[in-house]
Amino acid sequence: MTVGAFCERCGVELEPGLETCPLCGARPGTTPGDNGEYAPLPEELGRTRIPAREIYRRTTLLVLVTALVVVTIVDVAVSRTLTWAPIVWASLVLLGGAMLGPLAMDGFARPFVTDLLLAALLLLTIDASNGAVEWFVPLGLPILGATGLIAAVVTLVFPRLRTLSSSAAVVGAAASVCVVIEIAVSRWIHGGVVMRWSWIVLIASVPVAAFLVIFEQTVGHYIDFRRRFHI
Amino acid sequence: MDRPVVLAALRDSAASLAVRFPYMRVVLKRGVFWHYLEERRGPFPLEADLGVPCARFPAVRRDPEVIRIFARGNRIAVEFSHIVTDGVGGRRFFAVLLEDYLARVDGRREGSDRLVAPPDDRTRTAETEFAYRRFYAPDLPRPPRLSRAWHQPGVRLRGTDYRVTTLVYSLSEIRGRASRAGVNVTEYIIAHHLVALQAAAMEARSPRRRRRGLAPRRPIRILVPVDLRALEGSSTVRNFFVFVMVELDVRLGTYEFAEITQKVHHQLRTELDLRSLRRHVTRNVRPERNALVRLIPVRIKDIILRAAHRRSGEAANTTSFSNLMALPVPEAVARHVRHVAFVPLPSAVTGVNATLFSVGDAISLTFGSKLADAAIERRVAQGLAAAGIRGRVITNWGVQR
Incomplete structure (x- = not known):
């Protein structure tokens, strides 16, 4: 342990590295030191984990780019022109986005920008692989949009739900998605809205969700409930 | 401490103390009539010591942590909210933390296991007692009301500076x-x-x-x-x-x-x-x-x-x-x-x-x-x-x- 300077006026020894007495401001002379109480922060706590992220990012990019090049070479070598390679490119780009996107953003944007947008691009790519966009706009986009919207509502309105209540919300959301799917599919096939099965799912989900919520509020939530309303 | 903090050992101790003092591993919740404490699982949060203690009690955040452990250089610090304990309760917590931490650093696991064993029902009741009730006597007269005291004037430090x-x-x-x-x-x-x-x-x-x-x-x-x-x-x-x-x-x-x-x-x-x-x-x-x-x-x-x-x-x-x-x-x-x-x-x-x-x-x-x-x-x-x-x-x- 290094020894700091001594302030005669205040009768105190200074921490190593301090140039002036923190009490009276005098400069008694110092000796450099690195073992003080306010030493530099420990690496693990003081810094974020950027190096590990950077390794992951570079490795992922390397693997995807290599796959992209290999796919292109194979396609061109076999068919002498580009045939199926663009579909694989699109898939690889989407995969890269799904793997690297979460590193670039935090919070609520993560599931929507990475998952929803990438899912939309994947559906569009599959639809467009036949040479024309047919079902993506009337079928894929409404289902995806509605699913995203319902997921957003569940995430934003019930952000702090406990286990069973969040399960109830998921059951309700799943039933709603079923309704949207049937509406979109029936409009695509029959040209109008025909409800055959989704209303059964919707009605069945109500008692299930209600049971989950009531069970949590009465049994699981009992102690918390009692504390919350303690007078 | 006489040597730099070993973070792995301190992290283990933070987890062990949550087992020994489950009623201190709590977050502050707002009820309808009173605030109350709710027990949480997992270790006490371990954070970097930025040299500004007691200045950022996250009251604006939901469910703020009331006890946090900090490390820096050769120093271990624990920040307590007065909501959960007082100085002597904090001193006891800190003593167990130090003893368990040093036992882990020195590789004496049997010592630390005994120290941070979960409390039995009797210990739990004794340690969570609302002891003011023992002193409460409704018929006692109020203590005399004190006048305002002298306060030191001077420029105050801004914000969270302390x-x-x-x-x-x-x-x-x-x-x-x-x-x-x-x-x-x-x-x-x-x-x-x-x-x-x-x-x-x-x-x-x-x-x-x-x-x-x-x-x-x-x-x-x-x-x-x-x-x-x-x-x-x-x-x-x-x-x-x-x-x-x-x-x-x-x-x-x-x-x-x-x-x-x-x-x-x-x-x-x-x-x-x-x-x-x-x-x-x-x-x-x-x-x-x-x-x-x-x-x-x-x-x-x-x-x-x-x-x-x-x-x-x-x-x-x-x-x-x-x-x-x-x-x-x-x-x-x-x-x-x-x-x-x-x-x-x-x-x-x-x-x-x-x-x-x-x-x-x-x-x-x-x-x-x-x-x-x-x-x-x-x-x-x-x-x-x-x-x-x-x-x-x-x-x-x-x-x-």
Whole structure:
């Protein structure tokens, strides 16, 4: 342990590295030191984990780019022109986005920008692989949009739900998605809205969700409930 | 500590202490009528020590953590919210943390396993007792209402800035000086503190009062928390203390150091009477038992109490002085600890608050200050130096954040 300077006026020894007495401001002379109480922060706590992220990012990019090049070479070598390679490119780009996107953003944007947008691009790519966009706009986009919207509502309105209540919300959301799917599919096939099965799912989900919520509020939530309303 | 912190061991200890003290591993929740504590699973949060203690209690965040562990260099710190425990409860927690941490660092797992075993029902009941109920006696008269005390003027530090200055001295040396003055260590340091405050109060007089030789308008009062566990035989880790006041009425004239030590000694002896303390506890507990108060929604309570605290919370005391005594750890642990410091909570009203805490032969006098000028700290250090007591100074001021 290094020894700091001594302030005669205040009768105190200074921490190593301090140039002036923190009490009276005098400069008694110092000796450099690195073992003080306010030493530099420990690496693990003081810094974020950027190096590990950077390794992951570079490795992922390397693997995807290599796959992209290999796919292109194979396609061109076999068919002498580009045939199926663009579909694989699109898939690889989407995969890269799904793997690297979460590193670039935090919070609520993560599931929507990475998952929803990438899912939309994947559906569009599959639809467009036949040479024309047919079902993506009337079928894929409404289902995806509605699913995203319902997921957003569940995430934003019930952000702090406990286990069973969040399960109830998921059951309700799943039933709603079923309704949207049937509406979109029936409009695509029959040209109008025909409800055959989704209303059964919707009605069945109500008692299930209600049971989950009531069970949590009465049994699981009992102690918390009692504390919350303690007078 | 005498060596840099081993983070892996500290992280394990943070997890073990959550098992040993599950009722301290809590978050603050807002109920309809009261705030309450809810137990959480997982270890106590371990964070980097940025050198600004007690300044960022995340009250704006939902479910704020009330106990956090910090590490930096060779220092381990624990930040407690007064909601969950008081100084003595925190000292106990810290002692177990240190003992368990050092057992892990030295590879003595069997020692740490015994230390951090989950509490049985009896221990749990004893440690979570709301012990104020023992003291509550509804028929007791209220303690006398105190007038406003003198508060140190001066520029306050902005925002979360908080200067912590720790003076580390030899306990045996201070104990020797104190016994020569006929008082104990607490009284001796309080007397030095009062000398510094008296000088500051005389210096802060308006030019008119100084010209006419008039004293400051208000008395100096130091608020001293008293642990009630020893008096009542409780082992709770919840809050269980009461305040007494030590007063120096500078309106009557200035006092010499010897006179002040005697005044402090006799005032504390008078105040530390179980019946008198019971009166203070009853005053503090009484509003909580009032049906009308209990029925007021917590958000309205918050507004009222915030306004009441701003108006009169620290009006009656110039500063506070808290002595945590010795850290209760075995000798094998104490020899790895260079010193311990107890950082008081910041207050822009009082400006500077002080504490005492010791381990082995190292006693730390810590000042937490929201004042731009370190005048009180300087005067106390120079007063002790004049008495022949020399020590070390450690501060967070101006260090790397």
